[in-house]
Amino acid sequence: MKLSIEHETYYRFTLPAHHSTQYLRLTPRPDACQSVLSWHVSTPGTMSPWIDGFNNIVHTSVQSGTHDEVPVVVRGVVDTADTNGILPADDGLPPDMFLRETHFTAADGGIVDFGESYRERMLDEGGVATLHAMMWGLHETVAYHPGYTDAESTAAEALEHGHGVCQDHAHLFIACCRVLGVPARYVSGYLLSDGGGNGSVASHAWAEAFVTGLGWVSFDTSNGISATDHYVRLAVAFDYAGASPIRGVRKGGGIEEMTVRVHVTEDQ
Numbered sequence: 001m002k003l004s005i006e007h008e009t010y011y012r013f014t015l016p017a018h019h020s021t022q023y024l025r026l027t028p029r030p031d032a033c034q035s036v037l038s039w040h041v042s043t044p045g046t047m048s049p050w051i052d053g054f055n056n057i058v059h060t061s062v063q064s065g066t067h068d069e070v071p072v073v074v075r076g077v078v079d080t081a082d083t084n085g086i087l088p089a090d091d092g093l094p095p096d097m098f099l100r101e102t103h104f105t106a107a108d109g110g111i112v113d114f115g116e117s118y119r120e121r122m123l124d125e126g127g128v129a130t131l132h133a134m135m136w137g138l139h140e141t142v143a144y145h146p147g148y149t150d151a152e153s154t155a156a157e158a159l160e161h162g163h164g165v166c167q168d169h170a171h172l173f174i175a176c177c178r179v180l181g182v183p184a185r186y187v188s189g190y191l192l193s194d195g196g197g198n199g200s201v202a203s204h205a206w207a208e209a210f211v212t213g214l215g216w217v218s219f220d221t222s223n224g225i226s227a228t229d230h231y232v233r234l235a236v237a238f239d240y241a242g243a244s245p246i247r248g249v250r251k252g253g254g255i256e257e258m259t260v261r262v263h264v265t266e267d268q
Contacts, residue, residue, distance in 0.1 A: 001079070002266065003078050003080055003264055004267040005075070007260075008074070008260070009073075010069060011069060012258075014254035015254030017250045019250060020061075020070050021248055021249050022247070022248035023248060024041060024060075025057070026072070028078050029055065031091075031233055033083045033229075034081065037077040038075075039076035043063070043071060044061075048062075054242065077267050080232060086214055086226075095216075102241070104155060105178065110156065114179075118180065131182070142159060149163065149164045151244075153167075166204050166206065166221075171239060183209065184210070187243065188234045190202055190203060191203075202262040203262045204231070218231075
């Protein structure tokens, strides 16, 4: 499937900023489930491309001089394939590195109890069936509901409140996987939505767990499915902090206001 993507982000400041640096993980990975047909990232200032430790494509954008906004505009077309949510095991990243706990995925008592409740099932039914069941358990336990959490919320906080968004669902699934000793990682990207279900915003996040004999298997807890050819992968990491499409710092600027427009359509 060919997907056309338009992604515009505007940071506007109440006071002049004197220096802005943005780290942009906004270019799709060259993976088995997708190939980039055309792609362009534009923003004022100087952009320098590099590859981070997770093999993500990153641009560092530096804008000097006085400015009161930072626009970031993405246009592109990606050809996607449905791999039943499975990607090869050998992508250059040792799976065991994704057993590492992070601030966003730290397991408190509630997460430990939730994860441990699936341990016996893991022994009886195997990894894939159990992980799908755990995904559905989280889907039913933590409702998709914007406004209860923000970009700094942790998995433990989302489970405690019983509400969250795709970022929280991904962190929760990862945290529960790590309780069971299953390597899991965070994925940021885009989703072609049919207008129904949860997590239907075009900019999206989900998780992948490593299953011996299969490879990396995707789990979108917000929608209760594995990734299909409706998904485009931008970046993978331990959590949101390493895979966020845009992160930055600036000098000056006062109060910041951000507006985002993301549009994903099937390219005929």
